[in-house]
Amino acid sequence: MCPSYSEKIVARLFEIYRDIEHNISQRLAEFKSIWENGSEEDLFKELVFCVFTPQSNAHICWDAVNMLHDSDLLIQGSEKRIAQQINNVRFRYTKARNVVLARKLFQIDGEICIRSHLRKLSNNYKMREWLVRNVHGIGYKEASHFLRNIGFGDNIAILDRHILKNLVNLYVIAENPKFMSHKRYLEIERKMLKFAEKIGIPAIELDLLLWFKEKGEIFK
Numbered sequence: 291m292c293p294s295y296s297e298k299i300v301a302r303l304f305e306i307y308r309d310i311e312h313n314i315s316q317r318l319a320e321f322k323s324i325w326e327n328g329s330e331e332d333l334f335k336e337l338v339f340c341v342f343t344p345q346s347n348a349h350i351c352w353d354a355v356n357m358l359h360d361s362d363l364l365i366q367g368s369e370k371r372i373a374q375q376i377n378n379v380r381f382r383y384t385k386a387r388n389v390v391l392a393r394k395l396f397q398i399d400g401e402i403c404i405r406s407h408l409r410k411l412s413n414n415y416k417m418r419e420w421l422v423r424n425v426h427g428i429g430y431k432e433a434s435h436f437l438r439n440i441g442f443g444d445n446i447a448i449l450d451r452h453i454l455k456n457l458v459n460l461y462v463i464a465e466n467p468k469f470m471s472h473k474r475y476l477e478i479e480r481k482m483l484k485f486a487e488k489i490g491i492p493a494i495e496l497d498l499l500l501w502f503k504e505k506g507e508i509f510k
Contacts, residue, residue, distance in 0.1 A: 296460050300489055307491060307499055310508065314498045317508050322441030325405075333404040333440055334396065335359060339510065340436040341388050341427045346380045348509055354379050358389075365393065365402065388427035395424060414442040422472075430475040439510060443494045447479040452504040453497065457482060 307314075324332055335355050342351035354376040358364040363371055373386035396402050411417045414437050421433040428436070434446045447453070454466045457478065462485045467474055486493035498508050 299456075299460050303489075303491070303499060303503065306503055307495075310499070310502055311495075313508055314495050314502075317498060318441075318443070318494065321439050321443070324439070325441040328440075330402040330404055331359070331365060334393070334402050335364065336439045337392060337396075337404065337425070337428075337436050338364065338389050340432040340439070341392065341425075342376070342379050342385055343435065344381075344427070344432065350378050352510060364389075385427060388425075391426045414444065414446060417442060418446065429470075430472060431470075438494065438497070443497075445483060445493060447482045447493060448497055449475060449478055449482075453482075453500050454478070456500045456503065457485075460485065 324336060338358070339351055339355045342354060355364070357375055358367065358372060361367075361375065363375055367375070369386045369390045372389055373382050376382045376386065379385060393402065396404050396407060398406070407420075408417050411420055417437055418430065418433040421428050421436065422430060425433075431449055434443070435448045435450075437443055437446065438448060449470070451466075454463070457463045458466050462481050463478055467478075482496070483493050486496045491499065502508050
């Protein structure tokens with residue numbers, strides 16, 4: 291049985307939250323704008339970013355996505371050319387293959403069509419399940435990350451190592467799991483959502499708050 295949530299850390303979270311609440315809201319509005327106003331390629335960039343991020347630095351991954359876009363490889367590049375371009379991304383050969391597979395999955399008559407696929411699904415939980423089942427290299431964490439980055443992040447959690455570390459420190463979970471099964475992911479997600487509700491910070495904002503606490507920035 292975990293002890294009560296750490297009051298000291300929660301108090302510190304609220305101090306940070308008061309300082310950056312506007313920045314968090316602004317960032318979330320930018321994410322939502324990608325779905326509402328962005329191109330299909332903008333959406334695909336966010337998906338590829340989330341394919342790249344496992345065990346890799348987020349800034350390096352986003353730089354790699356932009357390099358692919360600027361060199362016209364994101365939509366047209368071969369697996370080999372993509373792998374050559376993303377040499378700073380870990381497991382680049384596997385991830386380059388996953389980009390090509392994702393591109394084929396979402397292409398209709400040669401055009402990327404992510405919206406039409408996701409609009410068939412009634413909520414972000416079903417979207418996440420579909421992504422996990424159909425996109426190579428995408429698990430619950432990456433699917434949640436992608437959905438958050440295109441404006442569908444309500445009531446889902448991005449359980450990366452920074453978030454898990456904080457959930458342990460806050461006594462939301464007893465330990466950082468060595469292996470994250472789908473069942474375990476959903477169990478921890480429920481605990482995080484319950485914690486967010488109890489302290490009065492929306493879960494989608496809590497994620498960015500904990501990231502800021504660890505990294506000193508609000509990024510992606």
